[in-house]
Amino acid sequence: MDDAVVARFAEIVGESELLTGGRISEDYARDESLTCEPRKPAVVAKPATAAEVSALLTTAAGHGVPVTARGSGSGLSGAARPREDGLLISFERMNAVLEVDAVNQVAVVQPGATLAELEQKTAAAGLAYTVYPGELSASVGGTVGTNAGGMRAVKYGVTRNNVLGLEAVLPTGEVIRTGGKTSKVSTGYDLTQLIIGSEGTLALVTEVIVKLYPRPAHSATLLAPFPDLDNVMAAVPRIISSGVAPDILEYIDNLTMAAISHNEKLELGVSDEVRDATQAYLVVGLENRDRDRLDGDMLRTAEVMSELGASDVYVLDGGGARKLIEAREKAFWAAKAAGADDVIDVVVPRSEMPGFLARARELATAAEGGVVGCGHAGDGNVHLAIFCKDAAKRHKLLHDIFAAGIAAGGAISGEHGIGQAKKDHFAALEDPAKLALLRRVKQAFDPRNILNPGVLFD
Amino acid sequence: MDDAVVARFAEIVGESELLTGGRISEDYARDESLTCEPRKPAVVAKPATAAEVSALLTTAAGHGVPVTARGSGSGLSGAARPREDGLLISFERMNAVLEVDAVNQVAVVQPGATLAELEQKTAAAGLAYTVYPGELSASVGGTVGTNAGGMRAVKYGVTRNNVLGLEAVLPTGEVIRTGGKTSKVSTGYDLTQLIIGSEGTLALVTEVIVKLYPRPAHSATLLAPFPDLDNVMAAVPRIISSGVAPDILEYIDNLTMAAISHNEKLELGVSDEVRDATQAYLVVGLENRDRDRLDGDMLRTAEVMSELGASDVYVLDGGGARKLIEAREKAFWAAKAAGADDVIDVVVPRSEMPGFLARARELATAAEGGVVGCGHAGDGNVHLAIFCKDAAKRHKLLHDIFAAGIAAGGAISGEHGIGQAKKDHFAALEDPAKLALLRRVKQAFDPRNILNPGVLFD
Structure with missing residues (x-):
């Protein structure tokens, strides 16, 4: 990057808020994507106001400098991974x-x-x-x-x-x-x-x-082990249509539960016998401003789950519930620690979850790999850890799993986004007419293509 | 329009589903906007499939024919008012x-x-x-x-x-x-x-x-007259933050209530004395799958309204509630029957409703006109009937009311849209940078500008 451009960036945000060379730490080179290699930007700028951001963009546009925005870098698709020749705008100072x-x-x-x-x-x-x-x-x-x-x-x-x-x-x-x-x-x-x-x-x-x-005053968490994943999936629409309006409705498969329980030292009170006969768990969070109403909703939810084959229903106390939810949040880290090669979050209509999961397992087995997971069962949003070391096989496996999700009426990602990690699959699987339209919309906003080029599409 | 083009349209949808000349009824010339003059299109086509719609658009694009889509024509901003030289696509046959x-x-x-x-x-x-x-x-x-x-x-x-x-x-x-x-x-x-x-x-x-x-099994409607409009507005956030989650939260000013009561022969049981001391009413709809919970929510809501100055709280029976809600729905027709010159639906943050309403009344008085109204109080969406015969004065009055809404952190329309009726005001009051961006987005979709030209912007 031209020194004069760097000097102009420094003028905008102040010398102390502009980093170059060795002053750029590894953190700025990546987000939490498992597959995007770290890549340091030429410059990091830390603006304090919208006016500074505007001046940075005007300067970047004038010199054709690619710009990547960065918040905390906790994304999973590489959307905050900067370009080597680019400017990374970190919003760490605009944090109020x-x-x-x-x-x-x-x-x-x-x-x-x-x-x-x-x-x-x-x-x-x-x-x-x-x-x-x-x-x-x-x-x-x-x-x-x-x-x-x-x-x-x-x-x-x-x-x-x-x-x-x-x-x-x-x-x-x-x-x-x-x-x-x-x-x-x-x-x-x-x-x-x-x-x-x-x-x-x-x-x-x-x-x-x-x-x-x-903020409702009262909340409760129920945990139900099911011997069969299909029963978990059958329970989900029943709970939703019961009208109890759960604020959490997660499924966790047995392997994922074992991993997060071990990593987070969870004691859920599930006996060894029940655990060994369990294929997946359903976690249901309920909340209400009124304690009696919450109790009524818990009872109703427990009844539905028992009717649909839960081996038991545990009411977790506040501490246990918090630990389980925190452990579930860390499923990504558990997968990473277990050596997962990628983590994806296909979304399908919730009626299609059993079929999609079965298909994903078949595909993984055929690729000599494995998938384990958990997910937002109420939304049909399946978070799968992919185990498949061979890069070429893994690419094909991902392609096939994404294609299965789309064929089931879903999409490649429910919430992680496309970023850089999945853009090849997006390009291969999305309707070309829509891709062309997205590119024209991009052009309407960003005629010089300076904002995150190489993210979403090339 | 060229005869060959008309013939091609007829080929696509079939002769019987294509109207020209005298076969085009007045209905197709307008929607329910009070200010857009009816204007018949050159051709009306009634496609039965997306493939037919596609063929119609391809033909229209090839010959630069403007195209307007029409559903039931119940819009209030003239967005379904066709062009004289254009094709109106009516979706009446795609109605399943x-x-x-x-x-x-x-x-x-x-x-x-x-x-x-x-x-x-x-x-x-x-x-x-x-x-x-x-x-x-x-x-x-x-x-x-x-x-x-x-x-x-x-x-x-x-x-x-x-x-x-x-x-x-x-x-x-x-x-x-x-x-x-x-x-x-x-x-x-x-x-x-x-x-x-x-x-x-x-x-x-x-x-x-x-x-x-x-669909919740139980519902109830409460009606509360307030001596002061400001108290109505103060009650709204209190009801929302109470957590009862009303599905209806409407204010109706005294003049509008008089008009709809008269038109729809409503008997609400409000005494003459209370009515004469009332500036506005709040209508609250509640629903629950459980009758006891509904009763609890009704009590809580009635308490909040009483504390905040309601002169009384009426619980309407099913029939009475239905009639009131239906009458409220017909407020537009009541305004039209009363000779309103326009109907608008500015939206503002709900905290700004009292100030905005006061300002709108001042502006109307200064313009020798009047405003009366009702609205979705929970959303800050104010439906005002405008009485101001002089077209130039009315144009200025609308401009000033819209500007007051925008200045209060709101927008010209909460739900009616811009259409043709408000595009001059939109052009005058919207940020030029945003207008330019909207035009570029339009261009990304519709490079030949065939879809509803003259709607939203010229």
Whole structure:
């Protein structure tokens, strides 16, 4: 990169907030994707304002410098992995929860704020931001970029259902505001929704208005072992249609449960005998502002699960429940520690989960590999750890599993995104007419192709 | 229009399904906008399949024929008002509810199906499609085009929160599918969300996958007269934060209540004395699968309203509640019958409603006109009937009211859309950088500008 360009970047954010060469740590070279090799950028800039972001983009556009945005780097698809010749904009200094507005039940947040920070600030107001991916160190900006989901999506929806407005900087340097503190608007194309999930390729988000919910006073967690995975899947629509509105509805297969139990030293009180006869577990979270109503919902849910073949239903106490949920959140780390070669999150209609899982297992066996997993059963979002050392075989296995998901009416990813890790599969499997349209939309935002080139598509 | 082009359209849909000249009835010349003059199209085509829609668009694009889509024509902004030189595609024959899928809790619907039809089919399965604008004769395709909202949006969200996937025909003739029977997906830009609310300017929707909810067994409606509008507005966030999750939360000002009561012969049991001391009413709908829980929520809601200054709280019986809700739905017709010159639906953060309403009244008085209204109080979505005969004064009044809404952090329209009726105001008040971006997005979809030219912007 030209020295004059670097000097201009330094002028914009200040010398101390611009990193080059040896001052760039390994952290900036990667996110948590298991398959994207780390790659350091030429420059890291840490802006403090939207105006600085705008000046950075204008300069980058003028010199054809590729730009990657980075929140906490906890993404799983390589969307925050920078280009060697590029500028990495780290939002670590734009990390404030600017406002928690109890009357309108919204918070105004900078992109670098973590979910943990937002959780703390909203809890103090008796409110909650309900998007709850496994990683509370994730930045709000990152969750917008990837349209993050997580366990509570079954009740509250994913990021796109919970973001009401944005401030964003276009690659042309213009700063726009979309949406606002309102839950509806009908004035032209919804730019908020278009930017959410665009993985840093359309605009850089500098402020996010999120929707908050009242925080229910009481919650409970039920754990039910099932001898058969199909029964787990059959229980899911029954629980949903019962109207108890669970905020967590997760399945965990026996191998994953063994791994997370071991790693996190979980004591769930499940006897060896039951455990050995269990193919998968269902974890159901319930919440209510009223203790009696919660008890009624627990009873009803336990009845449904027993009717549908659960060998038992355990009511976890607060501490046990928290530990189990935290362990489930760490399933990715457990898979990584166990030597998983990749982690994917295909989404299918929930009726298709048993068939899809069976097909994925068959494909893995045929490829001399294995899949184990857990997932957001209420959403049909299956998180699979892929074990298959041979790179070429693994590529074909992934292709076939993604194709099976699409054939079942689903998509390659429910919440992790495409990033760099899955773009080859996306290019191979997505409708060419849609791909061409996505490229034209990209062009409408970013005519010089400076924002995250090589993410989503080449 | 060239005879050869008309002949080609006839070949595509069949002679009997193509109308020209005197065979085109007045209905096809308009929607329910109060300010857009009727205008008959050159041709009306009634396709039966997406393939026919595709062939119509390919032909239209080849000959530069402007195309307008029409569902039931119940829109309020002129988005379905055709061009004199254009083709109107009426979806009246593509009107089937193709599937109600109870396991995945979705329905697959053709765009010409009415909400009434969808209501009937989903009710039979114990489910509900919860988007509930005033007009049940509205087509599903029309509600997608305008991102329709309605009373139940306070609990269930608007159209964009309840549509999971689309089949759509691009102006280039390509038929694409977006989303699916899943509640989440993270694979590139969300085309479903981009097409929703685009008022027929980006693509023509030929199939819609909507989200369904369990239908609660019990419901109740409370009516509370308040001596002061500000107290109504103060009660709204309190009811929402109480956690009772009302599915209806409407305010109706005294003049509107008088008009709809008179038109619909409502007997609400409110004494003359109370009525004369009332500035506005709050209508709260509650629902639950459990009768006891519903009773508890009613009590809680009544307490909150009494504490906040309601002169009384009436529990309406089933018949009375239905009549009131139906009457409220017909507020537009009451306004029209009363000689309203326009009807608008500015949305503001709900905390800003009192200030915005006061400002709108001041502006109307200064313009020697008047505003009366009702609205979705939980959403900050204010429906105002505008009385101001002088066209120039009215134009300025609307401009000033829209500007006041935007200044309060809101938008010109919460659910009616921009269409043709408000595009001048949209052009004058929207950020030019955003308008330019919307035009580039339009260009990405519709390079020949054949879909609804003159809607949203010129």
